[in-house]
Amino acid sequence: MTRNATLPVSGPGRVSAMKNWRYIGMHAVAAAAFIFLLQHYGLNNTLESSLLWALTFGGCAAGLAYAQSNR
Template sequence: MRNDTLPVSGPGKGSTMKNWRYIGMHAVAAATFIFLLQRYGLNNTLESSLLWALTFGGCAAGLAYAQSKR
């Protein structure tokens, strides 16, 4: 049985890496979705699509971070 968390003291501190991985995956998924929607679904420019992807990825990371702290 493999344990991916490091042994640390305090409640809830052992799954910190798992939370950051979750936050990162959430941000990448949201950014990818909005980029593909903007670029190919709505035929926007590359610059506009990247800006929207960055914005939505940042918002998704913030929401995932807030949810992981509950």
């Protein structure tokens, strides 16, 4: 009796790792876009201030999404 062993095409976790990075990126972009639109158009802040808030919130959202994806 012989056993036929099949090898996986890609290593374990490669596909899920790509999905995690896509999830993290989309989360960061969505948060940054939301806060930019709120700051710039909703609260009539300057462009520089709105971009700074968008960058900050996008970074925080990416950090939270990264923490959630590694749970």
